[in-house]
Amino acid sequence: MSVRKHTSNVYVDRFNEVRERLPGTALPWLTRLRSNAIEHFADCGFPTPRVEEWKYTNLSRIVDSQPILAGPSVNGVNRGALEQYFLDPMPCHRMVFVNGYFRPDLSEIGVLPAGLTISTLETTLDNRPELLEAHWSDLCDLAEDRLSGKSDPKPLAMVALNTAFAADGAVIHLDRDVSPDGPIHLIYVAVREGERPAMSHPRNLVVAESGAHATIFETFIGDGGGAHCSNAVTQVSAGPGARICHYKHQGEAPSGTHIGSSHIRLARDSTYNGFVLSNGAHTSRNEIRVRLEEENVVCSLDGIYLARAQQRMDNWTRIDHMAPRGKTLEVYKGVIDEAAHGSFQGKIRVWPNAIQSDARQLNRNLLLSEHAEAASKPELEILNDEVQCAHGSTIGDLDEESLFYLRARGVGEAAARRLLIDAFVGEVIDKVADVPIRKYFRNLFNSWLSEAV
Amino acid sequence: MLEIRDLHTVVDGKPILRGVNLKIVAGEVHAVMGPNGSGKSTLAYVLAGREGYQADRGEVLYDGKMLLELTPEERARAGLFLAFQYPVEIPGVANATFLRTAVNAARSARGEEELSAMAFLKEARTKLKQLRMDESFLNRQVNVGFSGGEKKRNEIFQMAMLEPRLAVLDETDSGLDIDALKIVADGINRLRGAGRAMLVITHYQRLLDYTVPDRVHVLAEGRIVRSGGKELAIELEKKGYAEFSSAA
Numbered sequence: 001m002s003v004r005k006h007t008s009n010v011y012v013d014r015f016n017e018v019r020e021r022l023p024g025t026a027l028p029w030l031t032r033l034r035s036n037a038i039e040h041f042a043d044c045g046f047p048t049p050r051v052e053e054w055k056y057t058n059l060s061r062i063v064d065s066q067p068i069l070a071g072p073s074v075n076g077v078n079r080g081a082l083e084q085y086f087l088d089p090m091p092c093h094r095m096v097f098v099n100g101y102f103r104p105d106l107s108e109i110g111v112l113p114a115g116l117t118i119s120t121l122e123t124t125l126d127n128r129p130e131l132l133e134a135h136w137s138d139l140c141d142l143a144e145d146r147l148s149g150k151s152d153p154k155p156l157a158m159v160a161l162n163t164a165f166a167a168d169g170a171v172i173h174l175d176r177d178v179s180p181d182g183p184i185h186l187i188y189v190a191v192r193e194g195e196r197p198a199m200s201h202p203r204n205l206v207v208a209e210s211g212a213h214a215t216i217f218e219t220f221i222g223d224g225g226g227a228h229c230s231n232a233v234t235q236v237s238a239g240p241g242a243r244i245c246h247y248k249h250q251g252e253a254p255s256g257t258h259i260g261s262s263h264i265r266l267a268r269d270s271t272y273n274g275f276v277l278s279n280g281a282h283t284s285r286n287e288i289r290v291r292l293e294e295e296n297v298v299c300s301l302d303g304i305y306l307a308r309a310q311q312r313m314d315n316w317t318r319i320d321h322m323a324p325r326g327k328t329l330e331v332y333k334g335v336i337d338e339a340a341h342g343s344f345q346g347k348i349r350v351w352p353n354a355i356q357s358d359a360r361q362l363n364r365n366l367l368l369s370e371h372a373e374a375a376s377k378p379e380l381e382i383l384n385d386e387v388q389c390a391h392g393s394t395i396g397d398l399d400e401e402s403l404f405y406l407r408a409r410g411v412g413e414a415a416a417r418r419l420l421i422d423a424f425v426g427e428v429i430d431k432v433a434d435v436p437i438r439k440y441f442r443n444l445f446n447s448w449l450s451e452a453v
Numbered sequence: 454m455l456e457i458r459d460l461h462t463v464v465d466g467k468p469i470l471r472g473v474n475l476k477i478v479a480g481e482v483h484a485v486m487g488p489n490g491s492g493k494s495t496l497a498y499v500l501a502g503r504e505g506y507q508a509d510r511g512e513v514l515y516d517g518k519m520l521l522e523l524t525p526e527e528r529a530r531a532g533l534f535l536a537f538q539y540p541v542e543i544p545g546v547a548n549a550t551f552l553r554t555a556v557n558a559a560r561s562a563r564g565e566e567e568l569s570a571m572a573f574l575k576e577a578r579t580k581l582k583q584l585r586m587d588e589s590f591l592n593r594q595v596n597v598g599f600s601g602g603e604k605k606r607n608e609i610f611q612m613a614m615l616e617p618r619l620a621v622l623d624e625t626d627s628g629l630d631i632d633a634l635k636i637v638a639d640g641i642n643r644l645r646g647a648g649r650a651m652l653v654i655t656h657y658q659r660l661l662d663y664t665v666p667d668r669v670h671v672l673a674e675g676r677i678v679r680s681g682g683k684e685l686a687i688e689l690e691k692k693g694y695a696e697f698s699s700a701a
């Protein structure tokens with residue numbers, strides 16, 4: 001306890017150093033929110049594996065090394081190094097952030113249709129703070145309810161840290177019925193800043209008003225050095241009948257730490273298709289919280305985690321069916337090689353009034369080496385009788401019989417293994433509806449696979 | 454072409470093959486019959502190289518090569534084909550992808566150019582037509598949701614595509630309706646001929662009416678206990694295996 005308090009004090013001191021330099025200091029609600037957030041973090045400290053929701057994420061690397069707070073980077077990231085991550089030529093708006101800060105020189109925002117705003121956190125705090133105010137404050141009521149009846153702020157400590165320090169990020173707003181061609185691609189690059197690794201806190205907000213359609217693609221890449229940490233928060237809000245496709249690639253160099261937390265709020269008749277592929281960072285956690293707040297919401301949430309070497313990948317999801325006739329389909333698949341560890345902890349809660357809900361959850365893990373490990377904890381919490389729910393979970397090796405069958409037909413052992421791994425993961429990639437993004441994930445997976453045995 | 458000498462195999466600590474001797478000359482079709490559990494599939498697995506089915510004693514010569522020293526894929530590329538008694542379902546892999554990978558693995562092992570997707574498709578369609586199988590077979594996942602008979606036909610289709618020099622068919626006739634049996638027999642007969650040999654494991658005389666064997670062997674308790682011409686199959690159909698069983 002005292003050790004943790006001590007560590008979090010470092011962050012309180014740091015906060016006091018920078019608070020006056022953060023954007024939006026003139027906004028009283030924001031000042032209050034930030035003060036509350038740093039207090040929240042100071043009280044809780046970094047989540048440890050003793051916090052149930054953080055059981056499989058170990059942040060000791062960050063806690064011990066105390067990375068510095070990232071600043072607007074002076075580091076020369078050039079466009080050429082990023083091009084391999086660009087989507088195939090198509091109408092596409094691209095925002096690039098280096099260590100959490102927007103880099104207009106690397107970004108490309110084309111002509112925007114009326115009603116679409118693509119902006120940064122800093123600019124939005126200047127010219128449209130009410131949009132942020134409406135969405136930033138409501139994260140506070142997400143604290144976990146414990147059996148004791150108390151709500152526990154510990155699982156949200158990293159979100160609080162982000163709220164305290166967030167200085168930049170993407171803010172995307174779509175007016176009613178606006179539906180831009182092509183995706184909005186947000187690229188976050190981690191780099192070293194001088195000697196010491198840095199911690200960045202990008203904070204993004206996507207708001208689609210009723211009937212709007214948006215495709216958002218977040219890509220996290222780069223090498224920020226050993227104790228680098230991206231602590232990203234992305235909030236998505238879909239109005240009535242809106243439709244949002246939200247993709248994420250967590251592909252930072254296999255040395256850093258990635259903590260991502262997505263908060264999705266869905267109004268009636270809206271559709272949300274979420275997809276996350278992780279193959280990066282040493283330690284990563286992709287947390288997704290989805291709330292089907294009104295009737296008739298359709299939600300799909302898919303995940304792929306590809307772990308090798310010493311990587312630790314944690315996937316934590318929480319989906320709340322809060323209103324009638326919501327539909328969720330969640331499929332997470334992990335391929336874990338060498339001495340890596342992959343985990344899935346996912347809860348779907350169907351609230352008492354959420355009648356006629358349909359919720360399905362599946363987590364499957366493929367272990368490619370005897371040292372690889374997986375943990376799987378799917379969970380359905382159903383608080384009314386009028387629902388259709390199912391969940392499943394598997395952890396297994398490549399099927400020996402299938403391997404032999406393929407080899408008996410002349411397919412070499414390595415090729416046979418690849419064919420089976422491809423079959424395992426491929427069906428999830430095939431669900432990506434946007435062709436250039438599906439191709440991006442396909443290529444990514446193929447190159448990961450070509451390095452596997 | 455194939456010579457099995459004094460083959461012994463222990464599976465899971467239990468001796469299953471206890472000195473099998475068998476010689477097949479190129480151009481011949483041999484049938485192996487025998488009671489359930491006598492070791493027929495075990496023999497097929499040893500020949501194909503399945504893990505857990507190694508020879509403890511004896512040797513197998515295939516075209517003069519020591520077959521048992523090769524990996525399963527090397528055997529397949531050298532022209533050995535096993536039609537499985539229980540074909541394996543592989544979810545997520547399309548039959549066409551699977552077969553094209555297999556055909557091209559064999560081709561590149563022989564130093565031939567790989568078949569393009571188009572050339573493969575053309576070839577596959579021709580073979581499917583000969584076997585009176587629907588083209589949709591190509592798009593379906595390997596054996597997933599196939600009926601028992603469809604799985605067996607899929608084995609014959611694969612055999613037709615791979616054109617093996619030595620085919621071991623493990624009860625490919627079981628579970629087939631009368632028309633399918635004829636189609637499968639046609640498939641076998643089409644590959645029959647100089648330079649190729651077959652080992653047909655079966656429980657029934659019926660297949661052998663269409664695909665007349667040069668030799669028939671009885672495998673009982675891990676040994677070939679009797680060999681004869683095609684009339685041996687007819688005799689077995691009438692009398693059963695009682696005389697070969699030590700328990701009787």
Ligand SMILES: Nc1ncnc2c1ncn2[C@@H]1O[C@H](COP(=O)(O)OP(=O)(O)OP(=O)(O)O)[C@@H](O)[C@H]1O
Binds near residue numbers: 489
């Ligand atoms: N993997 C295994 N583990 C344990 N026992 C095995 C295994 N494989 C085969 N056996 C045993 O070896 C014996 C021979 O089996 P095999 O499958 O070769 O018989 P078969 O002659 O093909 O029978 P059938 O006519 O029923 O197909 C059986 O007693 C079987 O139970």
Ligand SMILES: [Mg+2]
Binds near residue numbers: 495
């Ligand atoms: Mg058998």
